[in-house]
Amino acid sequence: MRFAAIADIHGNHLALEAVLADIRAQGIEDIVNLGDCFSGPLEAGKTADLLMGLDAVTVRGNHDRYLIEIEPVKLHISDAFAHAQLSPAHLDWIRGLPFSAVYRQEIYLCHATPTNDNAYWLETVSRDGLVHLKLIEEIEAFAAGVDQRLILCGHSHVARMVRxxxxxxxxxxxxxxxxxxxxxxxxxxxxEAGHPFASYAIIEKSAGHWLPSFRNVAYDFQAMADIAARNGRQEWASGLSTGWLR
Incomplete structure (x- = not known):
């Protein structure tokens, strides 16, 4: 079995288009999407049109949930910007997304953790703001009750695997x-990824073992950074154009 896993698109339709083209170029048709599809000062509507046209198993991220649970006037600025671009059909599509899913009976999918869509599974944050890998005991505690041998999550935007x-x-x-x-x-x-490229993973089962190949895809990231800047979000513009917040 071979498939692609994507996550945390955040309204970046050009990055999504480039990743989908790269997936097709690898001869892969099956895709799973781990959520947080729209929030940000970019192109939520165009992103939604792309995703609704895909035959991809998708779970709901925390920012996707905010779009359908919180009144628009009370949304965070990034969520409010996305909400304003989404049609009733787009919002209905989000409402139909599950919190978690099991793909092909072998792979567990969630946005963040099996019990909380707004918590890092693999990373921890110290009081001084440093981010590092959790202890294995803490990571395993989140996996209690998950029977599948392959578990996919997003949320932290950090490409990583832990056995x-x-x-x-x-x-x-x-x-x-x-x-x-x-x-x-x-x-x-x-x-901070330290680079501006779009990231995703191709995951393959070989000789009874799952193994991901992490891929980075070039696209016109400066065009998306320019959109963020025009929408008054200089920190997003910096992140999109460099992979660093400055």
Missing amino acids: LRDGRLVVNPGSVGAPAYDDDLPYFHKM
Whole structure:
């Protein structure tokens, strides 16, 4: 079995188009999408049109959930910008997305963790804002009750895999459309890829073992950075054009 995993598009339709073209070039038809599709000062509507035309198993991210649970006037600026671009049909599509899913009976999918769509599974944040890999015991605790041997999550935008001590594999494919961002939970911190390219993973089962290949795809990231800048989001413009927040 061979398929592609994408996550954290955040309204970056050009990055999504480039990733989909790269997936097709690898001869892959099956795609899973781990959520956070739209939030950001970019092109949520165009992104939604692309995603609704895909035959991809998709789970709902925390920012997707905000779009359908929170009144537009109370949304964070990035979510509010996306919401204004989405049609009733787009929002209905989001409402139909599950919190988690099992793909082909073998792969567990969620946006962040099996119990919380707004918590890092693999990373921890220290009080001084440093981000590092969680202890294996903490990572395994989140996996309690998940029977599948391959577990996919997104949310942190960090391309990473961790092999649990029982042989299960947890994989984050990285972010298609937002290589850098900051957050204040649980403490203020930055997630920075250090490059502007779109990230995803191709995952293959061979000789009974799952193994991801992490891929980075070039696209016109400056065009998306320019959109963010025109929409008054200089930090997004920096992240999109460089992979760093400056």
